[in-house]
Amino acid sequence: xxxxxxxxxxxxxxxxxxxxxxxxxxxxxxxxxxxxxxxxxxxxxxxxxxxxxxxxxxxxxxxxxxxxxxxxxxxxxxxxxxxxxxxxxxxxxxxxxxxxxxxxxxxxxxxxxxxxxxxxxxxxxxxxxxxxxxxxxx
Amino acid sequence: xxxxxxxxxxxxxxxxxxxxxxxxxxxxxxxxxxxxxxxxxxxxxxxxxxxxxxxxxxxxxxxxxxxxxxxxxxxxxxxxxxxxxxxxxxxxxxxxxxxxxxxxxxxxxxxxxxxxxxxxxxxxxxxxxxxxxxxxxxxxxxxxxxxxxxxxxxxxxxxxxxxxxxxxxxxxxxxxxxxxxxxxxxxxxxxxxxxxxxxxxxxxxxxxxxxxxxxxxxxxxxxxxxxxxxxxxxxxxxxxxxxxxxxxxxxxxxxxxxxxxxxxxxxxxxxxxxxxxxxxxxxxxxxxxxxxxxxxxxxxxxxxxxxxxxxxxxxxxxxxxxxxxxxxxxxxxxxxxxxxxxxxxxxxxxxxxxxxxxxxxxxxxxxxxxxxxxxxxxxxxxxxxxxxxxxxxxxxxxxxxxxxx
Ligand SMILES: Cc1ncc(COP(=O)(O)O)c(C=O)c1O
Numbered sequence: 001x002x003x004x005x006x007x008x009x010x011x012x013x014x015x016x017x018x019x020x021x022x023x024x025x026x027x028x029x030x031x032x033x034x035x036x037x038x039x040x041x042x043x044x045x046x047x048x049x050x051x052x053x054x055x056x057x058x059x060x061x062x063x064x065x066x067x068x069x070x071x072x073x074x075x076x077x078x079x080x081x082x083x084x085x086x087x088x089x090x091x092x093x094x095x096x097x098x099x100x101x102x103x104x105x106x107x108x109x110x111x112x113x114x115x116x117x118x119x120x121x122x123x124x125x126x127x128x129x130x131x132x133x134x135x136x137x138x
Numbered sequence: 139x140x141x142x143x144x145x146x147x148x149x150x151x152x153x154x155x156x157x158x159x160x161x162x163x164x165x166x167x168x169x170x171x172x173x174x175x176x177x178x179x180x181x182x183x184x185x186x187x188x189x190x191x192x193x194x195x196x197x198x199x200x201x202x203x204x205x206x207x208x209x210x211x212x213x214x215x216x217x218x219x220x221x222x223x224x225x226x227x228x229x230x231x232x233x234x235x236x237x238x239x240x241x242x243x244x245x246x247x248x249x250x251x252x253x254x255x256x257x258x259x260x261x262x263x264x265x266x267x268x269x270x271x272x273x274x275x276x277x278x279x280x281x282x283x284x285x286x287x288x289x290x291x292x293x294x295x296x297x298x299x300x301x302x303x304x305x306x307x308x309x310x311x312x313x314x315x316x317x318x319x320x321x322x323x324x325x326x327x328x329x330x331x332x333x334x335x336x337x338x339x340x341x342x343x344x345x346x347x348x349x350x351x352x353x354x355x356x357x358x359x360x361x362x363x364x365x366x367x368x369x370x371x372x373x374x375x376x377x378x379x380x381x382x383x384x385x386x387x388x389x390x391x392x393x394x395x396x397x398x399x400x401x402x403x404x405x406x407x408x409x410x411x412x413x414x415x416x417x418x419x420x421x422x423x424x425x426x427x428x429x430x431x432x433x434x435x436x437x438x439x440x441x442x443x444x445x446x447x448x449x450x451x452x453x454x455x456x457x458x459x460x461x462x463x464x465x466x467x468x469x470x471x472x473x474x475x476x477x478x479x480x481x482x483x484x485x486x487x488x489x490x491x492x493x494x495x496x497x498x499x500x501x502x503x504x505x506x507x508x509x510x511x512x513x514x515x516x517x518x519x520x521x522x523x524x525x526x527x528x529x530x531x532x533x534x535x536x537x538x539x540x541x542x543x
Binding site: 021022025026029053054055074075076077078 | 481485486513541542
């Protein structure tokens with residue numbers, strides 16, 4: 001099982017193929033499309049990540065010492081972004097998720113999405129995942 | 139002066155830049171407009187040459203700043219054709235203006251009365267009235283709209299009745315572009331003795347308003363939507379109305395005498411202008427008004443209308459395109475959805491192509507609920523926008539849709 005670090009490295013290498021913004025976004029969209037949907041009954045308001053312009057539902061559960069994330073979003077780019085985060089964070093030890101440093105977003109050229117005031121709520125997604133991880137590692 | 143969009147663009151240096159490597163196309167004018175050099179210069183001139191607090195000093199700089207500020211008050215009076223300059227209040231914005239009136243009515247409005255708004259208000263013309271109704275026990279009502287985003291005027295006489303204290307509505311909807319029939323609504327309000335407030339956020343930059351011929355009680359504008367600085371609003375009120383209501387903020391400038399026990403309020407306009415005003419903003423706004431009037435509001439709005447028509451026509455060829463708000467009488471706001479695509483995704487992909495639009499609910503959640511949508515993409519045009527920019531927008535939009543569907 002790859003570590004958080006290794007997962008990030010894989011994503012960075014994947015994105016290194018793309019020079020064009022369109023290709024980059026097409027890839028994000030593809031990732032969004034391939035993320036399994038949450039069942040409708042799980043998409044309740046309690047799971048909504050605050051601070052996103054689109055609706056993003058994030059679910060977390062603990063499996064032994066690992067944390068398993070699932071998510072959905074009504075906008076496909078938001079879903080692609082959360083899919084990348086799940087790829088990196090899901091099925092990892094909760095403590096490591098809580099402590100992890102995320103550098104891949106910068107390296108794949110999505111740095112400007114990281115600003116806390118960006119309406120896309122990427123920061124909020126990361127924060128929410130870390131909250132869950134902290135709660136589970138307590 | 140002939141209207142020449144290329145000359146106008148030169149007055150807005152901010153437009154001449156690239157975003158994500160593409161020439162900026164700024165179509166978020168209903169949120170805020172860009173500022174011409176004349177406005178920026180007026181502000182820096184104030185700070186470079188005559189910054190001082192107003193109304194307080196006998197010294198020369200204070201006098202110059204006071205004169206500059208008061209001459210803008212007169213300029214606004216003339217622009218709106220108000221009866222006297224004292225009826226022009228400087229506020230922090232439309233939100234602030236509406237809160238001032240809604241708060242000021244707290245002791246006048248009573249249980250058993252009602253406040254009327256419409257189904258297409260900005261949150262800033264909803265929430266202050268909800269708060270007033272909570273304080274007083276009055277009922278909040280609204281005039282409904284139809285599927286085109288037009289108010290259902292047949293309902294006027296039912297909704298606005300003998301118990302209506304005030305009718306507050308926007309002249310032009312920031313989300314739908316609908317231009318509302320102000321005079322019809324005001325005349326029904328007058329028939330039953332209700333007061334009226336018109337939110338002119340979106341009309342300020344596009345239309346000429348004559349508050350006396352409308353016979354409206356309160357009218358409010360936002361400087362930043364009219365090519366002026368942020369943080370400044372205009373509140374016009376008829377003298378007798380402004381005198382009848384309580385000020386909502388106390389402090390310096392707004393009093394005539396103060397003892398430790400009790401103060402008496404100053405006359406208009408100062409009663410509603412507690413504290414040091416936004417002097418630079420007021421001076422900048424004066425420059426913005428002058429700029430607009432030199433070009434001419436009619437020419438500006440004619441240009442914007444042709445942009446709107448062109449954009450609407452070009453967009454209608456896009457599969458799944460649905461305009462939200464197709465009132466017969468419409469200002470330069472094009473709100474739309476594309477079936478199967480989330481507005482947020484379109485906004486992100488347009489931004490990647492240098493195109494700035496607004497996506498989401500535009501502070502009008504009830505409109506989204508009425509149309510059963512999550513949000514829209516909104517392109518809104520100003521005097522400096524061009525047909526070529528609309529072409530870029532259309533091709534950018536097509537590219538975005540092809541990526542998303
Ligand atoms: C119709 C309408 N009303 C009110 C406002 C709020 O104006 P301000 O920013 O001056 O508070 C806006 C702007 O967002 C608006 O479009």
